[in-house]
Amino acid sequence: xxxxxxxxxxxxxxxxxxxxxxxxxxxxxxDRLGIPFDEKKNDLLRGVxxxxxxxxILGERSDEFSPEEKLAFATEKNLxxxxxxxxxxxEFVSPEVPETLQKLRDSGLRLAVGSSSxxxxxxxxxxxxxxxxxxxxxxxxxxxxxxxxxxFLKAAQFIGLDPSExxxxxxxxxxxxxxxxxxxxxxxxxxxxTNGLDDRHINSLVELL
Ligand code: BG6
Ligand code: MG
Numbered sequence: 001x002x003x004x005x006x007x008x009x010x011x012x013x014x015x016x017x018x019x020x021x022x023x024x025x026x027x028x029x030x031d032r033l034g035i036p037f038d039e040k041k042n043d044l045l046r047g048v049x050x051x052x053x054x055x056x057i058l059g060e061r062s063d064e065f066s067p068e069e070k071l072a073f074a075t076e077k078n079l080x081x082x083x084x085x086x087x088x089x090x091e092f093v094s095p096e097v098p099e100t101l102q103k104l105r106d107s108g109l110r111l112a113v114g115s116s117s118x119x120x121x122x123x124x125x126x127x128x129x130x131x132x133x134x135x136x137x138x139x140x141x142x143x144x145x146x147x148x149x150x151x152f153l154k155a156a157q158f159i160g161l162d163p164s165e166x167x168x169x170x171x172x173x174x175x176x177x178x179x180x181x182x183x184x185x186x187x188x189x190x191x192x193x194t195n196g197l198d199d200r201h202i203n204s205l206v207e208l209l
Pocket of ligand 1: 011012022045046047048049050053078115116117118119120139
């Protein structure tokens with residue numbers, strides 16, 4: 001790999017499998033509304049903001065509901081999701097994740113989180129992962145969600161680096177697109193990225209070493 005100065009990590013689905021909690025929480029709402037929803041459709045929501053995700057789930061039925069009802073649906077989903085997050089502990093994270101983050105830090109790289117989620121602070125606290133990062137850019141400091149590059153551009157700014165000096169690690173098509181639009185080197189992880197925009201693919205964070 002090139003001589004990178006920083007790595008920006010997506011959170012859900014990259015550092016830990018909270019993506020499955022998102023799925024379970026949306027599934028509960030979709031079932032209640034009688035809307036078909038499965039893990040494949042859930043892949044379309046990766047990296048996408050809460051309200052945009054709701055629109056994707058409602059699909060053709062979106063017009064049936066008022067903005068107030070939609071807000072209530074999103075709140076309902078988030079409450080279910082947060083009840084799963086309350087069960088998080090440091091042990092929920094694969095041991096190779098903190099080990100790899102520590103080694104990357106020791107090698108002099110600056111590390112940041114770049115996530116669309118407004119629940120990022122809670123997740124980092126429950127899992128004790130916050131200490132590995134020089135900065136966190138998340139759903140609380142952006143106005144445009146992935147595939148807009150804003151969250152990664154802010155992350156790079158927070159760690160004082162230019163996008164050309166940073167790698168982004170992502171599990172979502174929307175995140176890979178955001179990284180490329182922002183001028184970052186984009187690494188995909190897992191099997192959900194299908195848009196072919198990634199510069200490289202890895203199966204485990206250990207491969208970053
Ligand atoms: C992303 C997830 O990290 O955060 C998306 O991949 C999710 O699925 C988005 O919709 C927003 O999350 P939250 O926690 O703010 O509802
Ligand atoms: Mg993700």
